Amino acid sequence: MNCSGYERKMSDYLDGQLSKATEDELRFHLNGCPRCRLKIDDMESSIQAVKSLPAVSPQPGFDHRLGNLLNLEIARELYAASWWRRVSGAFAELGEHSRQRPVQLVFATSLILTITVIGGFWELSAPTGRSESSPSPPMAFSLPTPVEPELAPPDPISPFPLERELAPYMAVKPALSQEQASILPTSSASSLSLNASGITGNRPGIMTVRTMEPKTHGIRFVSAGTGMRLDPSLFSESFGRGLDTSGNIDQPTTEERLQPVGTTEFRATQRAYGLPGSPDTQGSSGPTTPLRRVRISF
Amino acid sequence: MADNTYINAVQVSDIESGVLDELTLSDEALFIRVQREDARAFEVIVGRYRTRLYNCIYRMVHNMECAEDLVQETFLRVYRNRHNYKAISNLxxxxxxxxxxLARSELRKRKRRQFFSLNASPHENSTREGIDLPDKNAGPGDHLEQNELGRAIQHAIDQLPEKYKSVIVLRDIEELSYEQIGEILHCPTGTVKSRVNRGRLxxxxxxxxxxVEIL
Structure with missing residues (x-):
């Protein structure tokens, strides 16, 4: 072995990592090689110098800062615990006690109660008066809220004005026929919008929607900003000729401007009272002025 | 007699509260408590390692603020990954x-920053053989070295390539065994020995x- 070979062993020699034979061999070489002797002495002194470096401690406040970080981490973990982990943990905990009869009884009772309650809600939410031939969902009536005081019904006891009283302001005459029914869409994607051009002031208008058959169906009433639209979803009957079918419920102005106020079913003959309405634009296809308020009674 | 009673009472209360346990338990046993969400056990772990880690990382990166950040990040990662630790290995x-x-990543980031800052001004220092970059990160910790020799040693460590720096710090400053260094750096013990020898040379x-310069 030459000097470079012994040089590679110097570190192990100083650390006491060499075998006895190799150590003796290196020591013998060092005795006869002043260059390697000098090198290993330098290495030893440099190691001692590195080891003599003072230990550096963290600055004051380190523990406080680290504590804050750890508290944040703990809080993050608490909030980040997944729903599934909590549920599985709860079930695991339940499983540990599941051999106890009271726990089993409580669990079984709560399970039965939960299923019963869910089933009850399901039954309540299911439509009852829907026609068998119409698989569509029940209609929703959406009235604008809040109702302005001047538009409120004059008589709270009898909120629906007589048709004859409002006859001058009727937007739609109840003149419906079987042939008109065919021009009206039956798709839920269609809508009817009330033409209200020529309206003066706040004169009340009335729209009467009359079905041809005493058959259950629905109508959805939505408000698009200052205007109103009628959406004859599931419409199997016809409306009067004063109604314009140019509207499209699939393209409402904005969804957030729609103000649903209730859901019910539309039976037999219904009336929709609108304020203001106009009888002048029945069936027109010209520019439309949206209605501001429409009240529906049934 | 009264003193003995007091000492006995203190010892009993310490044993009951687990203080003595925490002080005498091994790192691994303590960490099992940490895995069982014992915050006090983690405080003991931090107390045992904070200075050692800080010293080690400071010698690697030679910047106090950076070292503190890295030590904090180390403890955060230890806590975050506490459930991944298997007791079969040394804590x-x-x-x-x-x-x-973390320290090696920081050194590599610095190296990249140095590289790009050199590329950004290619004509500067172009007449010099070796580019002696001013070490902006060396400033805050220089007062820690009490003498010239200390500064020279730290400067020499700074000049070492990262693979030699790691083993020199772990071996000569932290005084870890070759086997442990091999586990930490994920390399065989022979490689560690070789790197230590070359680093020392x-x-x-x-x-x-x-x-020679100071004489």
Whole structure:
């Protein structure tokens, strides 16, 4: 072995990592090689110098800062615990006690109660008066809220004005026929919008929607900003000729401007009272002025 | 008699509260408590390792603020990954592995920044053979070295390539075994020995040059 070979062993020699034979061999070489002797002495002194470096401690406040970080981490973990982990943990905990009869009884009772309650809600939410031939969902009536005081019904006891009283302001005459029914869409994607051009002031208008058959169906009433639209979803009957079918419920102005106020079913003959309405634009296809308020009674 | 009673009472209360347990338990046993969400056990772990880790990382990165950030990040990662730790391995090896990985990443980032800052001004220092970059990160910790020799040693460590720097710090400053260093750096013990030898030879050369310059 030459000097470079012994040089590679110097570190192990100083650390006491060499075998006895190799150590003796290196020591013998060092005795006869002043260059390697000098090198290993330098290495030893440099190691001692590195080891003599003072230990550096963290600055004051380190523990406080680290504590804050750890508290944040703990809080993050608490909030980040997944729903599934909590549920599985709860079930695991339940499983540990599941051999106890009271726990089993409580669990079984709560399970039965939960299923019963869910089933009850399901039954309540299911439509009852829907026609068998119409698989569509029940209609929703959406009235604008809040109702302005001047538009409120004059008589709270009898909120629906007589048709004859409002006859001058009727937007739609109840003149419906079987042939008109065919021009009206039956798709839920269609809508009817009330033409209200020529309206003066706040004169009340009335729209009467009359079905041809005493058959259950629905109508959805939505408000698009200052205007109103009628959406004859599931419409199997016809409306009067004063109604314009140019509207499209699939393209409402904005969804957030729609103000649903209730859901019910539309039976037999219904009336929709609108304020203001106009009888002048029945069936027109010209520019439309949206209605501001429409009240529906049934 | 009264003193003995007091001492006995203190010892009993310590045993009951687990203080003595925490002080005498091994790192691994303590960490099992940490895995069972014992915050006090983690405080003891932090107390045991904070200075060692800080010293080790400071010698690697030679910047106090950076070292503090890295030590904090190390403890955060230890806590975050506490459930991944298997008791079959040495806890100190695991913690040092995390700390060294962070320190080495920091050194590589600095190297990249140096590289791009050099590329940004290619004509500067172009007449010089070796580019002596001012070490902006060396400033805050220089007062820690009490003498010229200390500054020279730290400067020599800074000049070492990262693979030699790691083993020199772990071996000569932290005084870890070759086997433990091999586990921390994920390399065989023979490689560690070889790197330690070469690192020491380089250090020795640099310190000899420094001695020649001051004489």
């Amino acid at each position: 100190s090896t695991w913690i040092y592995t995390i700390a060294l990985n 380089r250090l020795q050369e640099m310190l000899r040059q420094w001695q």
